Amino acid sequence: MRLYGYFRSSAAYRVRIALNLKGLEVEHVPVHLLKDGGQQLQPAYLSRNPQAIVPSLELDDGTVLTQSLAIIEYLDEVRPEPRLIPADPVLAAKVRAVALAIACEIHPVNNLRVLNYLKGQLGHSEEDVQEWYRHWLLKGGLEPIEEMLPGDDFCFGNAPTLADCCLIPQLFNARRYKVDYDHLPKIMQAEASCRGLPAFEAAHPSHQPDAQ
Amino acid sequence: MRLYGYFRSSAAYRVRIALNLKGLEVEHVPVHLLKDGGQQLQPAYLSRNPQAIVPSLELDDGTVLTQSLAIIEYLDEVRPEPRLIPADPVLAAKVRAVALAIACEIHPVNNLRVLNYLKGQLGHSEEDVQEWYRHWLLKGGLEPIEEMLPGDDFCFGNAPTLADCCLIPQLFNARRYKVDYDHLPKIMQAEASCRGLPAFEAAHPSHQPDAQ
Secondary structure, eight states, X not given: OEEEEOTTOHHHHHHHHHHHHTTOOOEEEEOOSSGGGOGGGSHHHHTTOTXXXXXXXEOTTSOEEESHHHHHHHHHHHSOSSOSSOSSHHXXXXXXXXXXXIIIIITGGXXXXXXXXXXXXXXOOHHHHHXXXXXXXXXXXXXXXXXXXXXXXXXXXXXXXXXXXXXXHHHHHHHHTTOOOTTOHHHHHHHHHHHTOHHHHHHSGGGSTTOO | OEEEEOTTOHHXXXXXXXXXXXXXXXXXXXXOSSGGGOGGGSHHHHTTOTTOOSOEEEOTTSOEEESHHHHHXXXXXXXXXXXXXXXXXXXXXXXXXXXXXXXXXXXXGGSHHHHHHHHTTTOOOHHHHHHHHHHHHIIIIIHHHHHHOOOOSSSSTTSOOHHHHHHHHHHHHHHHTTOOOTTOHHHHHHHHHHHTOHHHHHHSGGGSTTOO
């Protein structure tokens, strides 16, 4: 399998964590979102992913899967151990809800292309964009997510799930944009639990071959 | 079960379609997003859904599930017929990818609270907001989604899936904001196939008790 990604993309980062947790090896193909006017906009990549976003997972038969959460659900179906989505339907719904709260409420609004639209088409300052980022990260996202967590070692229970695969990349972004979340103890606990794990460490943006 | 929703929320609309397709009856509890300063911000609702968004599904034992896609996955697990997510893992990934392309790339960026931020905090005109809406709906969303569809009667195959549950509410929004998508024949075909079905018709915003 080949994973088309970008070291700093938090959606690609989610999939790297999931692949590592399941012990699946893939070929990593970097798609640089800033170089060459955006390599994701070139025909070679668009033919695989018409949305022009990363990641994409190319299976050995050439089938291309897109959307990080759909890719992780696929991996969980074809390689169920360790399970990233619990077997119990109610617990599965709670895990997915946290993953979706990150993937739908925080990430899209604070995506590079949205920030670029605010700066470009709408002419906003860095300060406006920083305040936008902070607002949607905390009020729209991490603060309500804190309320959705039971307060276990990881997001849910004593092992990582899909929720942790989504949370850790989002926290990496929070730190990068200097947004504090020390007032959210359950999120801090889940982050501390993941930090020691090789699957999370190896997926970190700074350890990717395309990291600059 | 109780569904907390709002007639015009496309996330609630998705869940209504899924419930109808599965023949599940629920009590509908309206949460008016504009009245009383936003009923979703009142403590009674926040205690169920800290994200202050609709929908929420309250099970008979009081458990509350949130995030429309997580709710539909739950319904598909506890009431598998008719399946909204195909059993085949690759096809499931493709269906989920279209659902997520709508739920993650279009909907959050064009959500009422984001449009309000653009108008309020950032002081933009109706024209700016309309252009923002159109841009993310088409370029960020429906146009690439057209490329992701195989061109069947419905989004995938000859029966509705999770993808159709997400597409139809998004198209309702497109029409409401007067954004044309006649140039997207596969999306038009899926819409035409769903239009005749009672499950979709009964879920339409105009048929909800809280519709004004």
